[in-house]
Amino acid sequence: MPSRPVDSTALARIVRRLAAAPAAPWLHTEVARRMGERLALILRTPDSVLQWWGGCGGGDDVLASAYPAARMWSVEPGAEAVRRREAALRRPWWSARRWTTATPVVLDEADTVTARVGLLWSNMALHWMADPRATFARWKRALADDGFLMFSTCGPDTLAELRALYREHGWPSPAADFVDMHDLGDMLVEAGFADPVMDQEQIVLTWPDAESALAELRLLGGNADPRRWPALRTPRWRRELCDALAARRDAQGRIRLRFEIVYGHAFNAPPRAKVAARTEVALDDFRAMTRRPSPSTGKDRI
Template structure:
């Protein structure tokens, strides 16, 4: 029998230690993962339904989200604050901002700041943008509450993330070979919508899109998947793999080829947006009255004219 108990104390869907290692590796890349700019463009096409023009825009995980161009075109007057989860990513984003400082100055664009999440002023932003971030959150409810706290009342959040059907073609391949989980599980969009309401967001709107990716060879497929992040499943194989195992994996991936001979995998991309609701006034659940107060109220009622 397979033990399905997570080997860490966090979210059972993914291992935070693996996510931390992936973030360190991705921070050293010359550019963000290749897919993210395209998803940012697709998400920006949905901004037409939002009429609010933010003065301060939080770009969550600015380097890895690769959304600068999309956001600058949509909100050229907004001040962008890139919020990074680690020191390595803050340094990486700061480097990008320095390189583009002169171009921004000449174009009259507002400066971009890079901050840690702990340095944010609560309620100071009108918009929070998070491209391809949420599926890597070790604790989704906590992450959504942090987003809600960072926004002003009536500010809005817009995000994208991977859904549970992403790369599903890999699961039967690994299962047939007895290799454990090839990737972590991801949360369904309806569950994310429920979590947003619980976090204090109003009227969340969720949508999904399915994208097909193709590669000429198994080696090219595996290289691109590594550039996207990696396997953070708690029950993944954590030891070192041998070149012989890699050759077996590439052979096992060959049946994924379509009629044109190219290997293909599918992605489910989830898009969502919602507004921060005004805080609700809490009513007392109980009202306590003394016996004397009740007698006084009864006497006053008896004295009223019919």
């Protein structure tokens, strides 16, 4: 399986900037909306939901609407991100949402997550994690038996036009490589998830000029590729980049960049007894291993 080289220092800087933003980027909230539409395909209602990096994921309203009775958790990348998230979630006494929905419990990613939740949701965060395999293993530990995972991330066709522009000019890569959805599916199986389903779609963003495009790209992250330029670029180089982007305007005079959005969901397979000539299974473990949702009601059945 191909490796994904990233600069860990640059990656940490990008994550801090995303966590410090006053609101999730528009693209994140749009992907959260689309991912929320997929929840209707899951025939079960979790009583607890954990968002991974919920502050920059833009999924609060989607999840509150889908599961108004569920207890909410939110894991954030660092103590400062936790403080910002708690402040953003604090509701005034007169807010209707203060009385109709529970305020999520906010946790630091560095802490051990002991919650065993019915749904772990991660929107547009996985591509900022250096080791997807380790992340999947950690997510699995946070899920209850038969809980399910839903996530979205950028795929390898993201910013294909910008990558082509950089190659034409002999410049290093503008972004670290993103992992293919088939490799992510294999990683889910390796981590012990069951029935993984992966799909993808293309979202094209357009801007009236190069400066607007570059400003939004910065809001969406940064370049963590260790093969990128080793030093800061000059104003002259930036003008050259803007001119090159402007030269690629479409028929409507707008700059277009493509984002491949990969969606995945999978279930946390319950423990299974090892087959032997004689196998003893505790009654509680047997119930966990045989519990399945009813196709018609989505409720557990034994």
